[in-house]
Amino acid sequence: MSNTPQHATTYSGDIIGGVPVITHLNLDDLESGRIYRFMFQGSNMNIGQHWYVPIMVAKGSQPGKRLLLNTGIHGDELNGSRVIQQLFATLDATQLSGSIIGIIQAAPNSLFHISRTWYSSTDSGEFSNMNGIFPGDKNGNSAQIHAYLLWNHLWQNNCDYAIDLHSQSTDTEYPLFVFADYRVAAIKTMAELIPADQIKNDEGEKGTVETTFVEHGIPAITIEIGAARSYQSKYINRTLEGIKNILNHLQIWNCQQGRTAASYGSFIGNQMYSVKAITGGYAEVKVSLGDDVIQNQEIALQRNAFGDVIHTYLAPMSGKVLSLGTGATREAGGLLVRILY
Ligand SMILES: [Zn+2]
Structure with a gap:
């Protein structure tokens, strides 16, 4: 857990679609036993308006571990959004010990144009792969600033474990597949609680969401859920089954144990x-x-x-x-x- 002093949850005063806008999240400030919706204020655009990230937080009645679920870093990878929506639709915060944060559209700019990359209008326009620029740069372009805000104002101090949900890119496909750095025992455990088709023991890549968490001592995995641009219920449901196993294992939610890598027969490669x-x-x-x-x-x-x-x-x-x-x-x-x- 980080020793960095945490900034208080800060409301900008704006309301979007009935949902309050925040510029910083601090789970300690939220009332226990409730589920919250926020719009997190990200970087702003050339027209002076902000990108907003819809997030949900379930703060349990009892203290416990904090799991972050993130998706939408690549804007054409959509299965993960349905995983988070379905999970939160079934949660009762009074039954939880600890917290679950669901980030549904981490890179709204990329989702807007259904693309792997974030578009910055500066210098005739350039495209950034958001999953290579963490922990971001507050003096960088709009993509780097957005990454900085996600990392510093939303993620880093609010979670003990993290899962980043992706899919394969447009015109390619994966089955249900997990990247996990087996050098960390807690990460191997998380990965093998997912009834994935395949798992790769992988040391990660600098600048990705997963590796940035791991470098900061927060166990994290990347789940690749099928193909881009679509909802594939067979993979969505199996991802949810695995995430519930992890919530059970972390004692955040005492829910029914589903299939795991062992019982499903996941193929594990190096x-x-x-x-x-x-x-x-x-x-x-x-x-x-x-x-x-x-x-x-x-x-x-x-x-x-x-x-x-x-x-x-x-x-x-x-x-x-x-x-x-x-x-x-x-x-x-x-x-x-x-x-x-
Ligand atoms: Zn991706």
Whole structure:
């Protein structure tokens, strides 16, 4: 837990759609046994108006651990929003020990244009991947300032554990998949409470939400929920099942234990390899998510505009299909098949 003195919960005085706007959150200031909705004031735009992040907080009647659920860092990854909405619809704060925070649209700018990136209008416009710039920079561009505000005014001092909900990017898909840094025992435990299809033991990447939490001593995992731009109830429901297991394990909510990685039979790998297009053209992927592939098996091909096969792709190793390119066209560097092994 952080020793940084916490700023008090601060209301700007604005109300949006009946929901109060806050510039800082401090869970200690909130009354116990209640569920709250806030609009968190993020960075502002060239037109002088702010981006607002809708958040929900369930503050339990009893003290306990604090779990942060975040989604919407990438604006085309939407399954996570339904996970948080469904969880909060079933919560009774008087039954909780500790707190749950749900951040539904962490990067509203990116959600607005259904994109992986945040658009800043400065210098003819530039795009930032929000999941690489944490803990942000208060003197940076609007994306970096927004990351700074999320980290410092909302997240860091208000949670003991964090889960960042993503999906694969537009034109690609994952099954239900977890990134987790197994060097930290508490993280391995969290990951294996999720009945995921696949789990990767992964040391993380600097600047991501997950790794920034881990670097600050807060156990965190990333859950990749299926494909972009859609709601996939089979993955949403299974994610919720896993998050309830974690809430149960952390003794925040004494709810029914669901399936785990062990009982579901999750495939756990340490390495992954992405087979990417080496040229532009029409792509045909020959495998499905979760398939077992063997080395040198044909997994994809590409055709030119006339339908001639211009390249065939073989599996460089044996493993399990973790992700697919689903778009019919692929330019060079585009993902065809990712293998976990
Ligand atoms: Zn993402």
